[in-house]
Amino acid sequence: MAGKNCVAIAGDTRFGVRNQTVALDSNRIFKINNRTLFGMTGLNTDILTLRESFKFQMNLYNLEEEREISPKTFAHNVAQTLYSKRFGPYFITPIIAGLEGEDYTPFLCATDLIGAMEFPKSFVVAGTGEESLMGVCETFYKENMEPDELFEVVSQCLLAAVDRDALSGWGSVVHVLTKDGITTKRLRTRKD
Amino acid sequence: MQKGGFNFDLYQRNVELIEKNNYKVPKTTKTGTTIVGVVFSDGVVLGADTRATSGPIVADPNCEKIHRISDYIWCAGAGTAADTENTTGMISLQLELLSLSTGRSPRVRTALTLLKNFLFRYHGYISAALVLGGVDFTGPHLHMIHPHGSTSTLPYISMGSGSLAAMAVLETGYNSKMGEEDAKSLVHQAILSGILNDLGSGGNVDLCVIKHKSMEFFRNIDTTNSKRKFRKKLPYMFKSGSTKILEKQIKEKMEKMEIVNEKESQIEELEEL
Numbered sequence: 402m403a404g405k406n407c408v409a410i411a412g413d414t415r416f417g418v419r420n421q422t423v424a425l426d427s428n429r430i431f432k433i434n435n436r437t438l439f440g441m442t443g444l445n446t447d448i449l450t451l452r453e454s455f456k457f458q459m460n461l462y463n464l465e466e467e468r469e470i471s472p473k474t475f476a477h478n479v480a481q482t483l484y485s486k487r488f489g490p491y492f493i494t495p496i497i498a499g500l501e502g503e504d505y506t507p508f509l510c511a512t513d514l515i516g517a518m519e520f521p522k523s524f525v526v527a528g529t530g531e532e533s534l535m536g537v538c539e540t541f542y543k544e545n546m547e548p549d550e551l552f553e554v555v556s557q558c559l560l561a562a563v564d565r566d567a568l569s570g571w572g573s574v575v576h577v578l579t580k581d582g583i584t585t586k587r588l589r590t591r592k593d
Numbered sequence: 594m595q596k597g598g599f600n601f602d603l604y605q606r607n608v609e610l611i612e613k614n615n616y617k618v619p620k621t622t623k624t625g626t627t628i629v630g631v632v633f634s635d636g637v638v639l640g641a642d643t644r645a646t647s648g649p650i651v652a653d654p655n656c657e658k659i660h661r662i663s664d665y666i667w668c669a670g671a672g673t674a675a676d677t678e679n680t681t682g683m684i685s686l687q688l689e690l691l692s693l694s695t696g697r698s699p700r701v702r703t704a705l706t707l708l709k710n711f712l713f714r715y716h717g718y719i720s721a722a723l724v725l726g727g728v729d730f731t732g733p734h735l736h737m738i739h740p741h742g743s744t745s746t747l748p749y750i751s752m753g754s755g756s757l758a759a760m761a762v763l764e765t766g767y768n769s770k771m772g773e774e775d776a777k778s779l780v781h782q783a784i785l786s787g788i789l790n791d792l793g794s795g796g797n798v799d800l801c802v803i804k805h806k807s808m809e810f811f812r813n814i815d816t817t818n819s820k821r822k823f824r825k826k827l828p829y830m831f832k833s834g835s836t837k838i839l840e841k842q843i844k845e846k847m848e849k850m851e852i853v854n855e856k857e858s859q860i861e862e863l864e865e866l
Contacts, residue, residue, distance in 0.1 A: 435846050443619055444610075484679050488718065489604030494619050511652075517622040517674035519645065519653035532650060541829050553831035560836070582845040586838045 402524040402542065402558070403507035404551035407579040408498040410438045411559040412528075413590065415571040416445055425571045433459060434469040436500045438578055439479075442528035443493035443514070451491060454482065472499025476510040476518060483516035490514045494527035498578065505580045530566030537561045548584070552577050556588055563590055620647045621673050625793020627755030628658060628669035629763065629783045630724040632748045633776035636733045636804035637726035640780035641669045642755070642788050643796035643813070651795070654819070657812070659801045663688050663699045665808055666727030667801050668708075671753035672720040672740060680721045684708050701727040701734035705744060713742025722752045728803050755787025755794040762786045777802060781815065788818060 402409050416427035429448055430440040439455070441448045458478065462470050470478075476497045483491060492514060501508040511525035512518045519525075523542050526534035537558045546554060556575050563569040570590050577584045610616040622645050629640040641658035644651055659669045660681035666688075670677025684707045692699045705725055712719055723738040737750045749767050751759035762783040771779070777800060787794040798815040801808070 444616070480675075484675055485598075485600050486603055487599055487675070487679075489601050489607050491603065492607070492610075492616065492619060513622040513647065513652070513675065514619045515621055515673070515675040517645070517678060519622070519656060521653065535650065541831075549833045550831065553833060553836050556836040557831055580846070582843060585842045585844070587840045589837055589839050 404546035406505045407548045408507045409555040409577045410498050411555045411575040413569045413573045437472040438498045440496045441493045447491040447493045472508040480516035529568040530562045533562035533565045622652045626671035626753030627759045627787025627794040628724045630726045630735045630750045632735045633771045636728045638776045638780045639726045639801040640784045641799045642794040669724045671722045676719045676721040700729045705736050709742045717741040755791030758786045758790040759783040
């Protein structure tokens with residue numbers, strides 16, 4: 402979700418195989434650089450594969466370009482990687498959140514599993530509980546939220562949606578990215 | 594390192610996942626769509642709605658469906674969103690290189706041939722239905738391209754799930770001696786008809802008017818569908834501290850880490866890629 406010169410990404414930390422919970426601490430949100438956060442949901446093996454793949458690509462980018470990648474460019478990179486597997490795709494839904502440019506304008510991008518991007522100004526959702534998430538974000542979202550309020554809204558949205566989804570839960574993490582840095586908070590969720 | 598083109602490495606695995614393990618595949622974003630093109634005396638008008646759906650959910654209420662192929666050749670796309678974006682992007686690239694190497698400004702017919710050959714190679718698996726319109730030195734042209742690679746050249750075209758609704762308006766209102774304002778108004782009405790009557794189309798109306806060496810893009814020319822009347826006046830307010838936190842960790846930009854909580858942190862180190 403985007404606020405005023407800040408963005409937040411929140412996700413749960415359950416890893417399960419259909420109805421069985423396998424792990425409670427699976428982290429699916431990664432930091433690309435000081436300005437970009439990248440989250441993925443879907444098939445865990447593809448999440449791990451793409452994590453390594455993007456790590457490799459970003460290291461190469463940093464070496465070749467001698468600068469950090471901007472969130473928008475990274476989003477296009479993700480879309481291209483996903484579309485190259487158009488017939489035999491990675492089963493993931495990625496979300497990119499970052500601060501773009503000198504004035505730290507919030508940037509949000511979500512793509513589908515084959516890389517069709519959308520750039521909303523307010524919020525993006527993904528995962529098994531995405532329909533509930535969409536409803537609750539649509540209700541609670543306000544424009545130009547400060548980082549504190551953004552954290553509260555994002556947390557409440559995630560908690561509400563996760564409670565309504567059997568496959569999500571067992572812990573959650575919220576990252577709030579501002580120009581000064583990233584604040585990470587863990588929340589208590591229902592353990593069922 | 595990845596080479597260009599499509600990569601089929603995961604195809605076998607995906608087939609097994611879906612058939613043997615009943616994996617629920619994430620949905621692709623489709624542009625249900627109403628797209629329309631009309632030729633008038635001086636040029637071409639293209640129109641599109643702005644809704645992108647993911648199953649029954651609206652994924653993007655305001656997406657751009659009219660893509661640039663070259664300065665005066667534009668293309669509206671319906672079907673799978675990733676396919677229309679990437680197909681028009683690829684052909685735009687090829688056309689630019691071609692026009693640089695031949696030293697001539699590109700023709701609409703060239704874009705048409707490139708698109709139809711590309712789509713035919715994939716036998717409809719790339720689900721992109723396109724309305725290609727533009728003005729080159731031979732005059733205004735308008736073509737429709739189906740996902741399997743067949744094309745038609747017509748004075749007025751509608752495609753997408755709302756094509757029937759739009760075609761009804763076009764058939765009633767089209768005449769071969771239309772001027773620019775009439776054509777714009779006709780396309781606008783056709784798209785509106787699609788938005789109102791077709792569930793896969795919605796949002797705002799985008800228009801693109803192409804004439805000889807001139808192009809005007811009217812993004813969101815009609816936003817009456819986007820004005821929500823029933824939004825609750827006072828938004829919900831969450832006071833600071835209303836969410837209970839287990840643990841907090843602040844990482845400042847200058848690579849200095851300040852751990853607020855004295856206990857051993859259970860927050861997994863935010864993995865830096």
